[in-house]
Amino acid sequence: MTRQFTKASAAAGLMLALAGPAAAQGIGEQIDSIFAASTGWFVNLIFANVFGVPWIVSWLVIAAVVFTAYFGFIQIRAFRHAIALVKGDYSDPNDAGEVSHFQALATALSGTVGLGNIAGVAVAVSIGGAGATFWMILAGLLGMATKFTECTLGVKYRNEYPDGTVSGGPMYYLKKGFAERGLPLGGFMAVLFSVFCVLGALGGGNMFQSNQAASQVNAVTGIPTWVTGLILTVIVFIVIIGGIKSIARVTEKVVPFMGIGYVLLALLILVMNADMILWAIGEIFRGAFTDSGIVGGIVGAIIQGFRRAAFSNEAGIGSAAIAHSAVRTKEPITEGFVSLLEPFIDTVIVCTMTALVIIITQQLVIDPETGLYVLNDAGRIATVGDTDAGVPLTSAAFGSAFGWAPFAMMIAVVLFAFSTMITWSYYGLKAWTFMFGEGKTQEMIFKLIFCFFIFVGSVSSLGAVLDFSDAALFAMGVVNIVGLYFLMPIVKRELNSYWSRLSTGEIRKFQ
Numbered sequence: 046m047t048r049q050f051t052k053a054s055a056a057a058g059l060m061l062a063l064a065g066p067a068a069a070q071g072i073g074e075q076i077d078s079i080f081a082a083s084t085g086w087f088v089n090l091i092f093a094n095v096f097g098v099p100w101i102v103s104w105l106v107i108a109a110v111v112f113t114a115y116f117g118f119i120q121i122r123a124f125r126h127a128i129a130l131v132k133g134d135y136s137d138p139n140d141a142g143e144v145s146h147f148q149a150l151a152t153a154l155s156g157t158v159g160l161g162n163i164a165g166v167a168v169a170v171s172i173g174g175a176g177a178t179f180w181m182i183l184a185g186l187l188g189m190a191t192k193f194t195e196c197t198l199g200v201k202y203r204n205e206y207p208d209g210t211v212s213g214g215p216m217y218y219l220k221k222g223f224a225e226r227g228l229p230l231g232g233f234m235a236v237l238f239s240v241f242c243v244l245g246a247l248g249g250g251n252m253f254q255s256n257q258a259a260s261q262v263n264a265v266t267g268i269p270t271w272v273t274g275l276i277l278t279v280i281v282f283i284v285i286i287g288g289i290k291s292i293a294r295v296t297e298k299v300v301p302f303m304g305i306g307y308v309l310l311a312l313l314i315l316v317m318n319a320d321m322i323l324w325a326i327g328e329i330f331r332g333a334f335t336d337s338g339i340v341g342g343i344v345g346a347i348i349q350g351f352r353r354a355a356f357s358n359e360a361g362i363g364s365a366a367i368a369h370s371a372v373r374t375k376e377p378i379t380e381g382f383v384s385l386l387e388p389f390i391d392t393v394i395v396c397t398m399t400a401l402v403i404i405i406t407q408q409l410v411i412d413p414e415t416g417l418y419v420l421n422d423a424g425r426i427a428t429v430g431d432t433d434a435g436v437p438l439t440s441a442a443f444g445s446a447f448g449w450a451p452f453a454m455m456i457a458v459v460l461f462a463f464s465t466m467i468t469w470s471y472y473g474l475k476a477w478t479f480m481f482g483e484g485k486t487q488e489m490i491f492k493l494i495f496c497f498f499i500f501v502g503s504v505s506s507l508g509a510v511l512d513f514s515d516a517a518l519f520a521m522g523v524v525n526i527v528g529l530y531f532l533m534p535i536v537k538r539e540l541n542s543y544w545s546r547l548s549t550g551e552i553r554k555f556q
Contacts, residue, residue: 176332180350213370248514250469274503
């Protein structure tokens with residue numbers, strides 16, 4: 046019965062995609078119209094400014110500072126041990142779970158290392174100047190403690206099933222952790238988080254990714270967006286149909302390839318302009334602590350840096366805890382250690398590389414007489430050739446060194462979008478099955494919905510839908526952070542126990 050449903054549903058899903066771009070675009074426009082009329086208040090609430098700063102950014106950054114202090118700068122103390130765990134030094138293949146520490150990290154990274162590293166950083170420096178880079182790095186370092194907290198809880202309170210599969214994430218530790226401590230509203234918060242997670246997965250983790258990938262391919266090669274959308278729909282379906290193990294097998298290959306390839310290309314440009322590196326670093330510090338002519342001055346640089354880090358590494362959102370919960374381990378704290386590497390790689394390394402390339406290739410226009418940035422009519426920093434901020438600005442920066450860079454950037458955008466989609470399909474799936482129950486039927490329904498919206502996103506401009514999905518994604522962080530504040534004593538207990546047993550030799554490398 047299950048097999049018949051699977052085949053029929055798969056065929057139905059592909060038929061929806063094959064209905065053509067016009068049908069999908071028509072549906073997209075109807076959806077966008079509905080969302081614009083009914084959800085604008087929610088979007089405005091989540092992204093509202095308080096004293097000139099988006100309150101949701103302050104919410105995430107303050108939480109990161111709290112966790113950093115509470116766990117005694119765990120991102121520094123546990124960094125070396127985290128690397129050992131990823132290498133497999135302490136891994137027992139007989140432990141419960143579905144994927145290795147490395148696969149869990151790669152899967153979570155594939156959801157964060159994405160278009161934000163290419164487009165988002167470009168937007169940040171085009172508004173906040175080079176100084177935004179400093180605050181972005183600082184926020185990334187602080188966010189490591191948040192990832193540690195949420196991913197430890199994700200493993201501790203996950204569900205383990207007889208067939209070897211597991212389900213975990215904020216919805217599970219909110220419900221079970223609150224019940225364990227005798228706190229109310231855990232179940233309600235878990236469902237609320239799940240609703241926001243599904244909406245965020247379909248929008249920011251899906252339609253936005255396919256839209257940007259299809260648009261970039263069209264701009265470089267002229268291939269129609271619906272063709273790219275259809276190809277992505279089919280490939281993503283093939284990957285996610287196999288569950289987390291299939292996703293992990295793909296991400297452990299794709300993420301190192303795309304991440305290392307992107308960083309190496311950036312490093313090559315930096316080496317070619319080695320004489321500019323100290324100048325660029327000076328610009329970053331100058332812009333971080335002085336008024337370099339940008340709108341908002343130092344405060345503007347701080348806001349853009351913190352905002353980009355929050356949008357990029359998703360520390361506090363709770364999404365990564367879903368992927369990390371699938372790890373093979375009997376010690377929840379070990380995956381907390383592994384997860385703190387995620388913001389370091391995503392923000393401190395990849396985002397910083399993008400910013401340095403843009404700065405060193407001098408894409409931002411500076412007045413030679415005053416040393417201040419030149420602003421355009423939109424209030425952003427003027428760029429060489431009036432390049433739009435986002436992917437075009439990053440592409441122009443890489444293209445200034447290599448004529449073939451726009452093609453490489455196109456490949457990077459597609460790979461980043463693809464990896465983000467398959468990871469967010471898993472996040473959305475786990476939130477979906479939490480609400481509607483585990484089972485092949487429930488899983489297939491969500492996977493088909495997810496794949497259909499890949500195609501819809503590729504051919505439509507869904508402004509209101511994407512705004513709402515971004516707001517839903519950060520609303521996940523509101524619910525999740527509240528839960529982390531109440532549950533962080535449990536993490537500290539796990540941490541103290543593990544460190545004690547590690548120091549006495551009770552926990553040792555697996556032979």
